[in-house]
Amino acid sequence: MTTRIMALLLAFCMALTLSFNAYALTLQQAKNQGLVGEKTNGYLGLVVNNNDAKTLMTEVNSKRKLHYQKIAKKNKLSTEDVALRAAKKAMAAADKDHFYQTPQGKWAQK
Amino acid sequence: MKTQSIYSLVLLFSIVLLVGACTPTVKIEPPDKPIVINLNVKIEHEITIKIDKELDILLEDDELF
Numbered sequence: 001m002t003t004r005i006m007a008l009l010l011a012f013c014m015a016l017t018l019s020f021n022a023y024a025l026t027l028q029q030a031k032n033q034g035l036v037g038e039k040t041n042g043y044l045g046l047v048v049n050n051n052d053a054k055t056l057m058t059e060v061n062s063k064r065k066l067h068y069q070k071i072a073k074k075n076k077l078s079t080e081d082v083a084l085r086a087a088k089k090a091m092a093a094a095d096k097d098h099f100y101q102t103p104q105g106k107w108a109q110k
Numbered sequence: 111m112k113t114q115s116i117y118s119l120v121l122l123f124s125i126v127l128l129v130g131a132c133t134p135t136v137k138i139e140p141p142d143k144p145i146v147i148n149l150n151v152k153i154e155h156e157i158t159i160k161i162d163k164e165l166d167i168l169l170e171d172d173e174l175f
Contacts (some may be wrong), residue, residue, distance in 0.1 A: 028172055064174055071164045075157055085158065086165050090175050 025052045027060055037099025037107055038090045042068065042083030045105045047107050 026034035027044075030036045037046040043064060044057045065079070068086065070081045091100045099107050155164045 026172070027174075060174060064168075067168055067174065071161055071168075074164075075161055077157065077161070082161055082165075084166065085161055088160070089165050089169055092168055093175070 002110055005057075019055050025056055027056060031095070034099055034109075036095070037101060038087060038094060039101045040087055040103060041080070042087040042090070044087075045101060045107075063066075 020057055027036075030053050033052050035046070035048045036057050037047045041085060043061045047058055064086075065084075065092045068079045068082045069078075072082045075082075094100055094110050096110055098110050102108050
């Protein structure tokens with residue numbers, strides 16, 4: 001009986017830590033762990049198929065898009081043009097070992 | 111005195127002749143097509159500088175880049 005309770009408690013704790021981890025996955029962590037990388041179109045791409053990274057990627061990309069649209073509108077450019085320019089800058093500014101997409105569409109490490 | 115004035119007259123005459131001979135070669139023909147100056151490059155460059163500044167601010171945001 002006690003072992004069962006112990007096991008349940010352990011499982012509960014593990015679930016808690018896991019969900020906490022999922023929540024705490026920041027963009028910088030995801031980049032450091034090589035889960036996500038910079039695509040050539042100015043948005044994040046998934047390097048490793050991971051649910052947490054995917055959620056994060058979607059969130060970050062939608063935020064990026066809003067900012068791109070704002071800049072594009074202000075300067076009378078298309079959102080894609082701004083995004084492409086951002087991609088170049090992001091790749092140039094990327095830390096060592098971070099992933100980026102080559103023009104051929106493959107992932108490479110800086 | 112007289113030879114001198116003759117010399118200067120000859121010189122003047124030759125200058126006039128020279129200038130006169132040159133005149134027809136300096137002929138400027140107006141182009142039949144309108145002159146088009148393309149300024150797109152400069153404008154594009156200006157926009158790039160402008161959005162670069164805004165993008166630099168974006169890139170500093172850890173939640174975005």
